[in-house]
Amino acid sequence: MVFNNIWKYPKHRLMTIQLVNKTRIMLTYQYLINMGKINLWKGLSVLIFIVAFYTTCTKDSDLNPTNNSSEIFILKDKASFNIGVAVKTNLLSDTAYANTLRKNFNQITAEYEMKMETIWQSSASYSFTKADELVDYALQNEIQVHGHALVWYKSFPVWFKNAKYDSAAFEEKVKEYITTVVTRYKGKVISWDVVNEIFDDYGGLRVDETVYATFHDPIAFYGRCFQYTRNADPQAKLFYNDYSVVISGPKRYAIKQMVERFNNEGYPIDGLGDQFHYKVSTDKMLMKSGMKDMAATGLLVHISELDIVVNVDKSDSYVFTSTEAQKQADTYQAVAEMFEELPQEQKFAITIWGITDKYTWLTGWWHPKEYPLLFDSNYQKKESYNGFLKGLN
Numbered sequence: 095m096v097f098n099n100i101w102k103y104p105k106h107r108l109m110t111i112q113l114v115n116k117t118r119i120m121l122t123y124q125y126l127i128n129m130g131k132i133n134l135w136k137g138l139s140v141l142i143f144i145v146a147f148y149t150t151c152t153k154d155s156d157l158n159p160t161n162n163s164s165e166i167f168i169l170k171d172k173a174s175f176n177i178g179v180a181v182k183t184n185l186l187s188d189t190a191y192a193n194t195l196r197k198n199f200n201q202i203t204a205e206y207e208m209k210m211e212t213i214w215q216s217s218a219s220y221s222f223t224k225a226d227e228l229v230d231y232a233l234q235n236e237i238q239v240h241g242h243a244l245v246w247y248k249s250f251p252v253w254f255k256n257a258k259y260d261s262a263a264f265e266e267k268v269k270e271y272i273t274t275v276v277t278r279y280k281g282k283v284i285s286w287d288v289v290n291e292i293f294d295d296y297g298g299l300r301v302d303e304t305v306y307a308t309f310h311d312p313i314a315f316y317g318r319c320f321q322y323t324r325n326a327d328p329q330a331k332l333f334y335n336d337y338s339v340v341i342s343g344p345k346r347y348a349i350k351q352m353v354e355r356f357n358n359e360g361y362p363i364d365g366l367g368d369q370f371h372y373k374v375s376t377d378k379m380l381m382k383s384g385m386k387d388m389a390a391t392g393l394l395v396h397i398s399e400l401d402i403v404v405n406v407d408k409s410d411s412y413v414f415t416s417t418e419a420q421k422q423a424d425t426y427q428a429v430a431e432m433f434e435e436l437p438q439e440q441k442f443a444i445t446i447w448g449i450t451d452k453y454t455w456l457t458g459w460w461h462p463k464e465y466p467l468l469f470d471s472n473y474q475k476k477e478s479y480n481g482f483l484k485g486l487n
């Protein structure tokens with residue numbers, strides 16, 4: 095796993111390649127001298143070559159973005175795990191948006207383009223236009239893609255709900271959907287939220303939704319959804335994703351019980367995601383102990399949709415002052431620090447739920463005066479960015 099990490103993360107890979115190349119050249123040089131294959135003059139030209147080669151290597155900006163200090167100021171360059179962000183394809187034509195994405199992040203999640211209601215147009219037709227656009231863009235720019243989300247009660251299309259399938263037909267259709275989508279992106283999407291938000295805030299299964307009412311044993315159905323995903327792409331990492339996992343004991347307990355059952359009954363699962371839609375006022379100690387408990391499963395951990403609400407009272411007269419910005423920076427720092435405390439091989443990624451405060455779902459869903467992200471509306475780094483960076487090892 096540690097070895098995998100070296101090859102997965104560009105910063106480590108570059109350092110490793112440099113080290114290997116440097117060592118290899120020195121050994122070759124030594125060997126040629128020992129064998130009497132080169133004399134002093136040839137030796138000198140080899141040395142000049144080594145110096146020139148090494149200088150070229152260390153100029154690479156992946157290692158040191160500023161080129162004049164050893165401090166790293168870019169999130170994706172500093173982190174030893176992927177730094178993801180939620181993206182909307184229609185914003186990629188905005189140059190500032192696209193530049194900020196490419197410079198700071200090395201993984202993306204589609205904010206809505208890979209959800210069931212976007213892709214599954216009718217019983218017999220799929221629309222992959224937007225999802226393809228996003229995946230192609232990512233691959234062209236050496237960005238990894240996390241798939242979100244295969245089975246989510248909020249995203250079942252209206253036509254599907256209206257069909258009123260019995261449990262056998264329901265499962266057959268969902269199996270077909272999972273297989274079609276995951277096969278299409280096999281080898282391109284590195285991981286999937288297979289199932290999203292099946293537990294309520296008290297740890298009970300959501301049974302109120304019509305889509306869940308069909309199954310006598312819904313957990314077994316979800317287990318089979320994980321299996322269908324694994325069958326379609328054996329390499330992809332498979333996640334269960336939910337909100338409030340680290341702060342709600344009952345929900346976390348229910349999730350851990352499900353993981354235990356999956357392990358006992360042979361259903362595949364690789365990781366757990368907590369969305370991390372929290373606030374500056376959220377209890378940091380609670381978050382930290384909850385995260386540790388989440389990691390006690392031994393699974394990968396994904397902070398999958400991070401944003402931090404500042405206007406906690408939903409006040410119409412709210413002003414995002416420098417004091418508020420600092421509180422938010424402290425929270426981002428604390429989140430990065432608690433994630434860093436996990437065993438290295440369990441740190442999957444931290445994904446921010448949007449690039450800029452200009453386009454955040456929270457101005458609609460929470461309050462118009464909300465500033466939850468790392469870049470302001472003009473794509474300037476906020477204090478939250480610096481706090482987050484500081485929290486990384």
Ligand code: XIL
Pocket residue numbers: 205206290369399455
């Ligand atoms: C939200 C998106 O941000 C919105 O643009 C969309 O309209 C609705 O969904 N939990 C999830 C995400 O798993 O998919 C949700 O994203 C936010 C809550």
